[in-house]
Amino acid sequence: MLLYLLRRILYTLPIAIGVSMVCFALIHLAPGDPLSAVIPEGASPEVIAQIKTAYGFDQPLPIQYFNWIWRAVQGDFGMSIMTRRPVLSEVGPAVVNTMILAVAAVTLGFGLGVGLGIAAGYTAGSPIDRVVTAISVSGVSVPHYWLGMVLIVIFAVNLGVLPAMGMGAQGSATFALDWVSLRHLILPAIAMSVIPAGIIARSVRGTVIEVLKQDYVQTLHAKGLPGRRVFVHVVKNAAPTVLAIMGLQLAQLLGGSILVETVFSWPGTGFLLNTAIFTRDLPILQGTILVLSMFFVAINLMVDLLQSVLDPRIKRA
Amino acid sequence: MVETQTPLVAIEDLTVRFVSRDLDISVVNGVSFTLAAGEAMCILGESGSGKSVTLRALMRLLPPAARVGGKISIGGLDVTTLADGDLRRLRGSLVSMIFQEPMTALDPVFTIGTQIAESVVFHDGVSYSAGRKRALELLELVQIPSAPRRLDAYPHELSGGLRQRAMIAMALACRPRVLLADEPTTALDATVQIQILLLMRQLQRDLGMATIIVTHDLGVACEVADKMAVMYAGRFVETGSSVDVMETPRHPYTRGLFQSTVHGGMRGAPLDPIPGSPPDLAELPPGCAFAPRCPAYEPACDGRVPDMVEVARAQFARCIRCP
Numbered sequence: 007m008l009l010y011l012l013r014r015i016l017y018t019l020p021i022a023i024g025v026s027m028v029c030f031a032l033i034h035l036a037p038g039d040p041l042s043a044v045i046p047e048g049a050s051p052e053v054i055a056q057i058k059t060a061y062g063f064d065q066p067l068p069i070q071y072f073n074w075i076w077r078a079v080q081g082d083f084g085m086s087i088m089t090r091r092p093v094l095s096e097v098g099p100a101v102v103n104t105m106i107l108a109v110a111a112v113t114l115g116f117g118l119g120v121g122l123g124i125a126a127g128y129t130a131g132s133p134i135d136r137v138v139t140a141i142s143v144s145g146v147s148v149p150h151y152w153l154g155m156v157l158i159v160i161f162a163v164n165l166g167v168l169p170a171m172g173m174g175a176q177g178s179a180t181f182a183l184d185w186v187s188l189r190h191l192i193l194p195a196i197a198m199s200v201i202p203a204g205i206i207a208r209s210v211r212g213t214v215i216e217v218l219k220q221d222y223v224q225t226l227h228a229k230g231l232p233g234r235r236v237f238v239h240v241v242k243n244a245a246p247t248v249l250a251i252m253g254l255q256l257a258q259l260l261g262g263s264i265l266v267e268t269v270f271s272w273p274g275t276g277f278l279l280n281t282a283i284f285t286r287d288l289p290i291l292q293g294t295i296l297v298l299s300m301f302f303v304a305i306n307l308m309v310d311l312l313q314s315v316l317d318p319r320i321k322r323a
Numbered sequence: 324m325v326e327t328q329t330p331l332v333a334i335e336d337l338t339v340r341f342v343s344r345d346l347d348i349s350v351v352n353g354v355s356f357t358l359a360a361g362e363a364m365c366i367l368g369e370s371g372s373g374k375s376v377t378l379r380a381l382m383r384l385l386p387p388a389a390r391v392g393g394k395i396s397i398g399g400l401d402v403t404t405l406a407d408g409d410l411r412r413l414r415g416s417l418v419s420m421i422f423q424e425p426m427t428a429l430d431p432v433f434t435i436g437t438q439i440a441e442s443v444v445f446h447d448g449v450s451y452s453a454g455r456k457r458a459l460e461l462l463e464l465v466q467i468p469s470a471p472r473r474l475d476a477y478p479h480e481l482s483g484g485l486r487q488r489a490m491i492a493m494a495l496a497c498r499p500r501v502l503l504a505d506e507p508t509t510a511l512d513a514t515v516q517i518q519i520l521l522l523m524r525q526l527q528r529d530l531g532m533a534t535i536i537v538t539h540d541l542g543v544a545c546e547v548a549d550k551m552a553v554m555y556a557g558r559f560v561e562t563g564s565s566v567d568v569m570e571t572p573r574h575p576y577t578r579g580l581f582q583s584t585v586h587g588g589m590r591g592a593p594l595d596p597i598p599g600s601p602p603d604l605a606e607l608p609p610g611c612a613f614a615p616r617c618p619a620y621e622p623a624c625d626g627r628v629p630d631m632v633e634v635a636r637a638q639f640a641r642c643i644r645c646p
Contacts, residue, residue, distance in 0.1 A: 221427040228384055228422075229442045229493070230415030242432050317432050318477045 083293035104274030115202035123210025145204025151265035253309035330357035365548030425486035436474035556612035563638030
């Protein structure tokens with residue numbers, strides 16, 4: 007098991023390096039000069055060259071990549087071009103804020119999705135199943151930013167029971183475990199949870215139906231096991247498939263949603279990316295994307311490891 | 324001696340239909356038999372003859388679309404009217420089943436030990452560790468080598484023969500009085516088949532279980548069974564002791580079945596298959612279902628389904644030509 011763990015972690019390294027290269031290259035592939043935002047209009051060629059040297063943009067691309075990645079592994083992602091503050095001090099709090107929102111949305115979405123999916127899978131073809139299918143289809147098809155705006159209109163504007171934006175009193179950007187912060191969390195978390203809820207409900211339903219068709223389920227009934235024990239078998243067999251999809255959803259939510267965070271002015275990574283894109287703040291963009299893509303890699307690794315714990319057949323492969 | 328006991332298993336006029344919105348198939352059409360403790364019966368038939376469905380009906384292990392009629396009495400219990408909870412207590416403890424394909428019939432993500440122990444835990448109400456202890460006893464009973472180690476093995480880590488032994492151990496976990504086996508050796512290699520059959524025969528005798536084995540393999544049938552029932556289109560067409568049925572088959576279908584079987588003594592002789600194919604169960608003829616394929620067909624066969632008549636002592640056949 008330990009050997010498998012080490013091997014899996016080792017496999018992840020080339021993926022992480024590849025991802026970081028793509029992160030780096032993407033920015034340089036984008037049209038336009040990354041420095042155009044900071045270079046004053048009508049600046050002399052000497053000034054432009056000076057600025058370029060200051061940011062290291064005069065070096066060849068491979069050198070720039072190695073310098074960037076070397077500093078990045080030491081926690082130095084450079085300075086924000088707009089705020090002149092270290093990228094890490096901008097990205098760090100944003101990541102935490104997005105995580106808070108993601109955890110809330112995931113709890114809500116996965117809980118709802120798993121519950122509905124199991125109910126539908128166990129009653130395939132029944133009215134319950136049809137209702138769940140309708141709910142999950144609308145969950146994935148309704149645009150979540152639109153739902154966010156609808157929620158704001160209903161609960162903030164018309165009913166006035168929940169705040170419409172921000173994550174605390176007076177636009178505070180730090181989260182406290184108090185009633186005010188929790189109230190700010192409710193609407194964006196609901197808006198973020200509908201897509202994972204729909205996707206998870208569908209995949210749980212499909213997997214449960216598939217598992218219930220297996221011969222070994224008939225054996226369990228032939229052994230006279232009570233329904234709750236059969237359920238344990240169904241869950242353990244369905245878990246690896248569902249976990250893979252959950253991992254992807256979780257990674258996506260941790261990436262933050264530019265649209266939902268912008269609608270609710272939630273100071274997370276999505277909000278930060280949005281700002282960085284419009285201000286052409288290259289170091290912030292690179293740093294944020296790199297951190298987020300490492301989340302993806304890490305979560306995929308975790309899902310792989312969990313799957314191998316649940317299904318003994320995976321370790322052999 | 325057997326006649327004086329109340330039979331452990333008594334099936335009377337069992338019918339099973341599969342009903343859906345646009346389909347109504349009669350799979351089992353009036354099967355009756357009794358079985359005493361310690362007796363082994365074999366139900367022989369082609370695929371689709373209703374033999375597996377008959378077996379599953381005995382513990383009501385059928386999909387919701389199945390409609391079961393007739394009387395099923397096991398150990399004095401009326402299985403057809405049993406409440407769900409009582410049915411669950413009957414399954415696995417009074418009656419248990421061995422399936423054809425141990426690879427798919429065992430849960431791939433639980434160890435053999437856990438899968439045996441959980442039956443014991445739920446039926447005998449003991450702790451999990453007591454269940455595991457019983458599981459070890461059972462693995463030794465079915466002669467699995469280095470049993471303590473196999474307790475923690477997953478099904479995919481065992482060979483086909485060992486998997487089927489583990490399946491048998493699981494079926495025996497709660498000391499059933501009736502053991503049902505659905506083609507228990509079909510998925511195994513020929514050499515392993517013999518070992519499993521000998522093991523089943525020995526366990527059945529040692530533990531005094533009533534056993535019903537469903538198979539299409541004549542070799543299996545004559546190896547393990549005292550009684551034999553030949554099934555065609557959802558009905559028994561011939562019943563009797565294995566020896567009588569094998570030596571003097573009376574029904575034309577039984578004869579055809581024996582003639583179309585390959586064995587060593589017939590090297591060089593041409594095979595003699597039964598012409599035609601089994602009837603469509605959705606549209607059974609009013610008369611004898613075998614008539615269209617029967618070499619001894621006469622117009623009277625189409626009249627009505629013949630009754631089971633005693634053709635020799637304790638041997639019955641369903642054919643109008645049989646005396």
